[in-house]
Amino acid sequence: MVTLAEVAQHAGVSASTVSYVLSGKRSISTTTRHRVEQSIRELGYHPNAGARALASSKSNIIALMIPLRTDMYVPVMMEIAIAVATAARTHGYDVLLLTGEEGPDAVRRVTGSGLADAMILMDVELDDERLPFLRGTDQPSVLIGLPADTSGLTCVDLDFRATGALCVEHLAMLGHRDIAVIGEAPAVYERHTGFAERTLDGLRTRAQELGVRLLHRPCEGGYDAMAVTLARILDERPSTTGFVVQNESAVEPLLALLRQQGRAIPEDVSVVAICPDQVAVQASVRLTSVAIPAQEMGRHAVERLVAKLDGRGSDEVVLISPELMVRASTGPAPAAS
């Protein structure tokens, strides 16, 4: 393993000079710089991460805490994770992957050991148990998701309340008066995941404002669960003509079931999905949808974090505005029969 000292010797300069060439924190003559760079290349030198971290108390690592459960939005999570890793690299950071398993302990461990300089938390619950510790430390952090109390925190998220409102608006505008919401699995609501509740709030509020009737039903993904849920909904409100689907894995089953019952999309019923664009265009009907901008969220989170690490930027909540893309799954409500 090549060390700084060896490079210095090879280039005929002192170790500190090499260090300054690397960091650029002091001016170095062009000749010397070139000579050092040459030696680095020839010897194939890579600075030792541990020594660096020890001497500078900076690890150049960002910890990313992803949820352990895979009961929702797996592709979204993955996409965010990749976006975070990619964005972090462009700023010279590597990403440490933590699963939610250890919970608050992981946060303490990583902070305490100086393993990472900062962290990004995903799947934040409204009253997340990791938050008190995060507020109490000066380790920079960014949440992807929105807890109930955001004071002293930086958060990045899609504006799910606006997303809900947007979906209702779109359907209402098309004349739908009875809208059913296929929500996330009950477990998601039970642990008070912010985005699910906010979406619902947005849906309800706007529905009320527009005088539209709304029926919300949580639903596990999959065909069978969707079949049961749909039957109940149509039983309770046969006049339903608009659907908003939040649970990605319920989308395709819903479409199949509706078709099977002889309800044409979008002639008889309209469906709006909240899902990644890729899902929306790959479905059996090109879905009118509000996209979940995973990439953008990941990138934003890293940028906020790097800003904090550089002493720029402060606590703030970044809500990304939802955009509704009209495709082939929504249309005017059928004339009342």
Add this chain to the structure above:
Amino acid sequence: MVTLAEVAQHAGVSASTVSYVLSGKRSISTTTRHRVEQSIRELGYHPNAGARALASSKSNIIALMIPLRTDMYVPVMMEIAIAVATAARTHGYDVLLLTGEEGPDAVRRVTGSGLADAMILMDVELDDERLPFLRGTDQPSVLIGLPADTSGLTCVDLDFRATGALCVEHLAMLGHRDIAVIGEAPAVYERHTGFAERTLDGLRTRAQELGVRLLHRPCEGGYDAMAVTLARILDERPSTTGFVVQNESAVEPLLALLRQQGRAIPEDVSVVAICPDQVAVQASVRLTSVAIPAQEMGRHAVERLVAKLDGRGSDEVVLISPELMVRASTGPAPAAS
């Protein structure tokens, strides 16, 4: 930040003693140990990762290189990543997330800087450009996937050849004589991803042995692509009654299309999928499938790697035996009309 020295002082022992309590590398009297542990708890001490890495030349970090592209098996990748992270933690390792973006350079960077003690590579191509370097270094590594030449490497993968064979066998046993294979997207074959080619090989070989006719067509995921592909297949071989689907995102579209054409599953046509169990049971028909054991692969990879790091274990190829689970999507071939 609490240091070893502070703990030592608080406990009234020397720093080395605290270190030995932590590592257990020398015997320590029960009294002293308890006193030290008490101090550690009281002061909330966490060993500094950088210092540790520097002094011991071990980072206790495993690098995990995941593919950047998201054109296939996203949930599988995610599940593996989570399994790796979880398994690594139980062995005292953390996981560094690398995207394939940097390619071989990332391997060199991480190895050279001592950032990680070992690495796990996913999405290995048959003739992967990262392999030469991996062979040339003494950094332990495990591949998830199987390259063409496995000499000097440790690999973990599902036995995709056997998987292919198993699918054909099952259909042949049920009397199907004409089988169509819905493969991965063309791009996957173009970059010579091992698993896709091996599966195909397994399918073809067994088909020949059993005297069954096989038609293989790559297919992008999604509804429209599947529709085109299916039309071509049925045009070319109208007598097709068995399908093997490898591309996860083609499964549901295929089912929908078949139904739409009035072909009943499993009365008229049988479908075998190669996909995670979760997908198989959530589909609109409970699918007969060979599961991709993501968790198991991740766990295995970590265990092999830890064995190497402990000086146990050597290069070897672990092929997980496929298991075909019969569900509701396959049945006897219809009598020839």
Add this chain to the structure above:
DNA sequence: AGTCCCTGTCGAAGCGCTTCGACAACCTAT
């Protein structure tokens, strides 16, 4: 009583890097 061997503890030497103060060497402005 003396020898030998454990067991438990300590001190000190690094690990490879960053960073601070020092200081030649040179340039510019008096």
Add this chain to the structure above:
DNA sequence: ATAGGTTGTCGAAGCGCTTCGACAGGGACT
């Protein structure tokens, strides 16, 4: 010609930990 600034380089201290050799004290032997 001299004082005052720059600029480029160096030496040394130290980051917090691991680990090696040393050694005191106490049993178990001869």
